Amino acid sequence: MIKLIVDTLLSQIRTLWLVFIKLFQKKDTVEYPDQQPYMFPRWRGRIILSRDPDGEERCVACNLCAVACPVDCIALQKGEMEDGRWYPEFFRINFSRCIMCGFCEEACPTNAIQLTPDFEMAEYVRQDMVWEKEDLLIEGTGKYHDYNFYRVAGKKIEGKDKGEALNEAPPVDVRSLLP
Amino acid sequence: MIALFYIAAIIAVIATVAVILQTNIVHGLLYLILSLLAVAVIFYVLGAPFAAVLEAIVYAGAIMVLFLFVIMMLNLGQHTRDQERKWLTPRGWIAPSIMSAILLGQLVNVMRQIDYDIVPAQVGVMEVSALLFGPYVLAVELASILLLAGLVAAYHLAKTK
Amino acid sequence: MSLEIGSPLTIGLILLVVIGTAAMLITVERRLLGFWQERLGPNRVGWFGSLQVVADMIKIFTKEDWIPPFADKFSFVIAPGIIMSAVLLSFAVIPFAPDIGVIDSNIGVLFVLAMASLGAYSVMLGGLSSDNKYALLGSLRAAAQMVSYEVFMGISLLGVVALTGSFNMREIVEAQTDGWYIIPQFIGFVIFLIAGVAESHRLPFDIPEAEQEICAGYHTEYSGMKFGMFFVAEYIGLVLISSLITVLFFGGWLGPSFLPPIIWFFVKASAFIGFFILMRAAVPRPRYDQLMSYGWLFLLPLSLVNLLVTGVIILSTQ
Numbered sequence: 001m002i003k004l005i006v007d008t009l010l011s012q013i014r015t016l017w018l019v020f021i022k023l024f025q026k027k028d029t030v031e032y033p034d035q036q037p038y039m040f041p042r043w044r045g046r047i048i049l050s051r052d053p054d055g056e057e058r059c060v061a062c063n064l065c066a067v068a069c070p071v072d073c074i075a076l077q078k079g080e081m082e083d084g085r086w087y088p089e090f091f092r093i094n095f096s097r098c099i100m101c102g103f104c105e106e107a108c109p110t111n112a113i114q115l116t117p118d119f120e121m122a123e124y125v126r127q128d129m130v131w132e133k134e135d136l137l138i139e140g141t142g143k144y145h146d147y148n149f150y151r152v153a154g155k156k157i158e159g160k161d162k163g164e165a166l167n168e169a170p171p172v173d174v175r176s177l178l179p
Numbered sequence: 180m181i182a183l184f185y186i187a188a189i190i191a192v193i194a195t196v197a198v199i200l201q202t203n204i205v206h207g208l209l210y211l212i213l214s215l216l217a218v219a220v221i222f223y224v225l226g227a228p229f230a231a232v233l234e235a236i237v238y239a240g241a242i243m244v245l246f247l248f249v250i251m252m253l254n255l256g257q258h259t260r261d262q263e264r265k266w267l268t269p270r271g272w273i274a275p276s277i278m279s280a281i282l283l284g285q286l287v288n289v290m291r292q293i294d295y296d297i298v299p300a301q302v303g304v305m306e307v308s309a310l311l312f313g314p315y316v317l318a319v320e321l322a323s324i325l326l327l328a329g330l331v332a333a334y335h336l337a338k339t340k
Numbered sequence: 341m342s343l344e345i346g347s348p349l350t351i352g353l354i355l356l357v358v359i360g361t362a363a364m365l366i367t368v369e370r371r372l373l374g375f376w377q378e379r380l381g382p383n384r385v386g387w388f389g390s391l392q393v394v395a396d397m398i399k400i401f402t403k404e405d406w407i408p409p410f411a412d413k414f415s416f417v418i419a420p421g422i423i424m425s426a427v428l429l430s431f432a433v434i435p436f437a438p439d440i441g442v443i444d445s446n447i448g449v450l451f452v453l454a455m456a457s458l459g460a461y462s463v464m465l466g467g468l469s470s471d472n473k474y475a476l477l478g479s480l481r482a483a484a485q486m487v488s489y490e491v492f493m494g495i496s497l498l499g500v501v502a503l504t505g506s507f508n509m510r511e512i513v514e515a516q517t518d519g520w521y522i523i524p525q526f527i528g529f530v531i532f533l534i535a536g537v538a539e540s541h542r543l544p545f546d547i548p549e550a551e552q553e554i555c556a557g558y559h560t561e562y563s564g565m566k567f568g569m570f571f572v573a574e575y576i577g578l579v580l581i582s583s584l585i586t587v588l589f590f591g592g593w594l595g596p597s598f599l600p601p602i603i604w605f606f607v608k609a610s611a612f613i614g615f616f617i618l619m620r621a622a623v624p625r626p627r628y629d630q631l632m633s634y635g636w637l638f639l640l641p642l643s644l645v646n647l648l649v650t651g652v653i654i655l656s657t658q
């Protein structure tokens with residue numbers, strides 16, 4: 001009994017002391033706006049639409065990202081240029097719904113949609129959280145510099161016929177039996 | 180000091196009447212506490228600070244808290260208030276108040292005849308204790324034995340097997 | 341007008357200092373808790389966060405003061421007022437320095453105990469009138485806790501009172517010229533410390549308002565300045581307990597004469613305020629039944645034995 005009381009007392013005093021000396025130790029706080037934390041490149045933050053190395057829009061309006069999005073916050077409309085390339089006529093992300101899960105980036109076949117380490121996106125008006133294509137599209141390639149979808153894909157556009165893409169075999173004429 | 184006495188006395192009387200007339204039991208208890216505190220002030224004015232403070236600590240501070248504690252558990256609502264109101268019919272209160280009025284008259288009559296001084300000498304803690312443990316030690320001990328018996332009994336009743 | 345016991349100037353100054361200290365404590369406590377949790381605490385408003393209290397005040401004064409329609413309005417409104425006036429009235433008998441104080445009362449210690457027991461009503465009425473389950477649970481706990489710990493608080497003080505032979509706080513301080521009562525009354529001091537924390541229901545004994553269990557306990561339904569009064573009254577209670585410990589066990593204003601007496605008082609009281617905040621940062625909250633059985637089965641016998649031994653020693657040395 002006496003031992004229990006003494007032990008309890010000593011352990012409480014030890015606790016008090018250990019907490020007290022924290023007064024003089026280094027603090028863990030990062031004083032955020034004054035002191036910017038290091039953001040890792042793979043951080044999943046604000047979403048951008050990138051361009052390919054030639055400066056054209058990467059997005060081909062395939063809608064895969066909109067399908068993958070678990071909260072359905074991506075909306076887009078397909079358009080087609082004269083040279084055969086597809087592009088989104090509008091591309092809209094509602095950031096007040098987006099949960100920054102990165103599924104859209106995973107789904108995108110052209111590396112067009114990418115998440116960036118920027119997280120400072122607060123707004124006073126909710127409507128301002130809906131970003132249009134003009135807001136999303138950047139003048140660069142984002143995280144993947146050399147990738148150009150139309151250069152490797154089999155899709156025929158002006159100036160690149162079937163079979164002329166990178167690593168692509170010439171098309172087989174299925175109506176001919178000759179080797 | 181005399182003014183303080185009269186103010187406290189008036190408050191005590193009004194509060195006590197309010198205790199009886201209140202239909203909301205919590206408000207009634209509050210008035211009762213107020214009345215006890217007013218009586219404590221009267222004690223103080225009359226030169227018994229020790230009794231005044233004990234009145235505040237024991238009656239207003241401890242016993243009334245326990246009353247309130249019990250009321251908390253009872254879940255009283257509108258229906259108890261209606262019942263209280265039903266009890267407050269003239270048929271219920273006329274006879275007792277006539278008798279109380281007669282008592283009051285007698286009290287006033289008696290008090291008019293004696294010659295009293297409203298601020299007697301101060302009775303300090305020392306004097307009270309000397310009296311309690313001198314001439315009245317038997318009463319104090321008996322009272323404490325009674326309380327002890329109550330404590331033991333309450334402990335046994337509350338103890339679960 | 342001069343600075344003497346009971347002059348209006350003194351009373352006004354004491355009120356100002358006490359309420360000011362309590363308001364400052366809101367910030368100081370948050371800073372200190374931050375440090376003790378390896379954080380920085382609020383440091384944005386003003387110089388190192390010193391104006392945080394102004395910001396808090398503005399916020400709390402301009403908040404909507406909402407009385408729930410199902411509450412018992414009369415009790416709901418007077419509850420915060422009761423605790424505020426009870427703790428402030430207790431300062432009337434505290435001797436701050438030889439010539440600073442409100443009254444020089446022969447029943448000082450008892451008066452403080454009486455006010456502490458009246459403070460229990462505020463907590464109980466607040467919880468009862470809110471008509472909210474959490475609030476009711478909180479006030480049930482508060483009632484049992486405060487009534488129990490008042491007992492030990494009173495008995496632990498009696499050793500000091502017996503040594504002095506008076507309930508007068510000034511005489512208690514003056515009797516400590518040859519040695520503070522912390523040495524002969526160490527056990528009384530420890531019990532008073534614990535009971536004091538329980539009386540002002542601060543962590544680790546903040547069971548009536550334990551946020552993690554019952555929301556905010558008895559002041560769940562309070563908002564705006566009514567909540568603010570509960571909040572500030574808790575800090576005034578903290579200042580009160582620290583001042584009481586200083587007066588009763590640490591010689592009040594006594595100290596080497598290179599500092600004026602009032603400064604000695606403030607230094608000692610501040611040290612205890614700091615200690616209470618440290619307790620809040622370090623010690624976890626006990627369970628409710630643990631608190632009660634600890635009080636009745638351990639503290640009560642201990643304080644009685646302490647009182648008995650003190651009495652025997654006083655009588656045998658006379």
Ligand code: SF4
Nearest residue numbers: 069098099101102104
């Ligand atoms: S990050 Fe997730 S939630 Fe946001 S747009 Fe992409 S798929 Fe939708």
Ligand code: SF4
Nearest residue numbers: 059060062063065108
């Ligand atoms: S961003 Fe990618 S996945 Fe979404 S529509 Fe454009 S190409 Fe398809």
